Amino acid sequence: MAxxxxxxxxxxxxxxxxxxxxxxxxxxxxxTLGTRSIKTTAKAYAIDLAISMIDLTTLEGSDTPGKxxxxxxxxxxxxxxxxxxxxxxxxxxxxxxxxxxKQALSAxxxxxxxxxxxxxxxxxxxxxxxxxxADTREAVAAGADEIDMVIDxxxxxxxxxxxxxxxxxxxxxxxxxxxxxxxxxxxxxxIFENGELSTYDNIRRASWLAMLAGADFIKTSTGKVAVxxxxxxxxxxxxxxxxxxxATGTQIGVKPAGGIRNAKDALRxxxxxxxxxxxxxxxxxWFRFGASSLLNDLLMQRQKLSTxxxxxxxxxxxx
Numbered sequence: 001m002a003x004x005x006x007x008x009x010x011x012x013x014x015x016x017x018x019x020x021x022x023x024x025x026x027x028x029x030x031x032t033l034g035t036r037s038i039k040t041t042a043k044a045y046a047i048d049l050a051i052s053m054i055d056l057t058t059l060e061g062s063d064t065p066g067k068x069x070x071x072x073x074x075x076x077x078x079x080x081x082x083x084x085x086x087x088x089x090x091x092x093x094x095x096x097x098x099x100x101x102k103q104a105l106s107a108x109x110x111x112x113x114x115x116x117x118x119x120x121x122x123x124x125x126x127x128x129x130x131x132x133x134a135d136t137r138e139a140v141a142a143g144a145d146e147i148d149m150v151i152d153x154x155x156x157x158x159x160x161x162x163x164x165x166x167x168x169x170x171x172x173x174x175x176x177x178x179x180x181x182x183x184x185x186x187x188x189x190x191i192f193e194n195g196e197l198s199t200y201d202n203i204r205r206a207s208w209l210a211m212l213a214g215a216d217f218i219k220t221s222t223g224k225v226a227v228x229x230x231x232x233x234x235x236x237x238x239x240x241x242x243x244x245x246x247a248t249g250t251q252i253g254v255k256p257a258g259g260i261r262n263a264k265d266a267l268r269x270x271x272x273x274x275x276x277x278x279x280x281x282x283x284x285x286w287f288r289f290g291a292s293s294l295l296n297d298l299l300m301q302r303q304k305l306s307t308x309x310x311x312x313x314x315x316x317x318x319x
Contacts, residue, residue: 001248005212008162015161015209021200021236030231033275034268043267047302048086050266050294051078053284055116055255057092057292059123059223068097069104076110079299082306088295089284090114090146094122095139102143116189117144120171123193123222125150129167136174140186147175148189150222151206153196161209168213189217189255195227203233207240217253223290228258231272238276251280257290263301266294 004014038046056075058067072091079085090113091101098117105113117139121127127135136147149171155163168190175186190210194203210218218237221228234256241252254273260266266289273281281287303309 001212005165008160011161011165011209011212012159015205018201018204018208021204023200026200026236027232030235030272033235033272034231036268036271036275038267038271044302044305046267046270047263047298047305049282050263050270050289051298051302052086052089053288054088054295054298055090055092055257055288055290056088056295057223057257057290059092059094059118063094063097065097065100068093068100069108072101072104072110072113073108074295075113076105076108078295079302082303085299085302087113089288090116092116092118092148092290095119095135095142095144098139098142098144114145115143116146116148117142118148118150118222120149120167122148122150122191123224125152126154129170132167133170133174136171137178140175141178144186146187146189146217147171148191148219150191150193151210153193156197156202156206156209161205165209165213168210168215172214187216188214189219189253190215191219191222191257193222193225194220194230194233195225200233200236203236204240207237208244211241211244211250211252215252217255217288219255219257219290221256221258221290223258225258229256229260229290231268234269235272235276238273238281241281242277251286253286253288254281255288255290260289260291261293262297263294266298 005011056071058071075088075091093101095117098115101115119135119139120132139147151164172188175188177183192206197203197206207218220233237254241254245251273287
């Protein structure tokens with residue numbers, strides 16, 4: 001793979017040499033997998049697994065320290081009436097809220113929950129590289145365990161793959177802890193914004209480009225555009241990480257984000273994961289849901305399975 005990334009032209013040849021995506025076949029397979037039914041004990045297991053995979057997210061200009069602390073409390077103890085409910089995987093916030101989230105989780109029984117921070121001029125990615133790297137370093141210094149960066153879609157769509165590759169590498173380097181502080185580097189999730197990449201071929205190329213550059217996760221979208229995660233584009237990315245592991249021995253995670261709002265949708269995604277890449281990816285270490293409202297519906301469905309009745313939205317907290 002070193003030869004593939006030795007120059008911009010070599011990278012271009014490799015990415016454009018990837019097999020073209022069969023649109024009809026991809027969408028038909030996603031639709032078929034989306035009809036699978038999960039019942040009883042398997043459904044209960046899948047709901048708990050989905051909860052444990054959530055990056056509970058608030059990414060609004062109106063975010064306050066109080067809102068972030070409230071979100072951390074919910075992620076640490078999603079259902080106060082049932083202490084067997086799993087904690088979420090991470091709390092996802094802007095970089096200026098990373099320290100607040102870290103402190104709230106440590107104080108509130110959520111020390112095992114990761115703090116994920118969006119960076120690199122999220123969601124547009126329109127900033128100088130120096131600004132993007134400063135944003136990343138600030139989040140890491142504040143205690144972020146994971147960095148969700150956005151690629152420069154303008155550079156990608158105009159064929160400047162080398163520029164995108166080098167930016168991902170530079171952000172990966174910025175994920176290292178400050179000298180002398182110790183600790184593992186923050187994991188890097190690379191966001192494509194699939195709705196703006198437009199074609200499945202572009203999504204496949206972006207997946208391989210990010211993985212070659214050192215991404216720990218590849219992520220569908222920011223949740224800030226009209227088209228976010230879909231079953232077909234997530235299936236395509238899962239096929240890419242499967243093939244990348246076969247080629248290199250390195251396993252990469254996948255995170256669909258945006259538009260996944262209810263338990264039924266989440267379970268469809270888990271079926272796609274299981275049928276495409278297998279149980280190795282059925283873990284919060286390798287698959288995440290980027291969501292703000294999904295958790296409530298999962299909790300309501302969980303309550304229904306345990307009590308036999310549907311509690312409704314008034315029985316779960318808003319934040």
